[in-house]
Amino acid sequence: MRPRSLLLLGAGFTVWAVAFVALYAMLSVGCRFGWDDTALDMAGGLSLQRLQLIAIFLVHLAAGAAVVMLLRRRRGEGFLYPLAYFAAIAALGASVFSFAGVFFLSACQ
Template sequence: MRPRSLLLLGAGFTVWAVAFVALYAMLSVGCRFGWHEVALDMAGGLSLQRLQLIAIFLVHLAAGAAVVVVLRLWKDRGFLYPLAYFAAIAALGASVFSFAGVFFLSTCQ
């Protein structure tokens, strides 16, 4: 077993964790700077706050999907690889489940 395969087990959920920290941090930064009160006409009236949160969400979703694609290609390399692949799928599902709120939840007071 090469050490890399062990690290790959956590690859999907590392992307999830980075998304969590990024969304949490930028939510607070946006509220502090009043981005929720900046409506963007070119984005159909969406606030700058919601737009940046959605952008962070989508970037991480793409990164999570890329991890899934790569691990799918490596699936047959050894015992831990398919496990890492399924863990990455679970992480992608968890991202949608826990972060989709950026589309509809209130962001600031």
């Protein structure tokens, strides 16, 4: 067992945690600067606030999917790789469940 394989157990949930912090921080910044009142015509009338929250969500979703795909190739090796793979899948599901509200919940009420 290599020390790196032990760190891979938390890789998916690390991406989830970074997404949580980034979304929460940018929600606060956007509300403070009034980005929720700035509608962008080229984005279908979405506010700048919602657009940046969706962008952060999608970037972190792609990062979580990349972690899953990386671990999928190695899940047959050893004991910890399959556990890390399934933990990354759980983290990806938690990301979708936790952060999908950026599409429909009010931002700054």
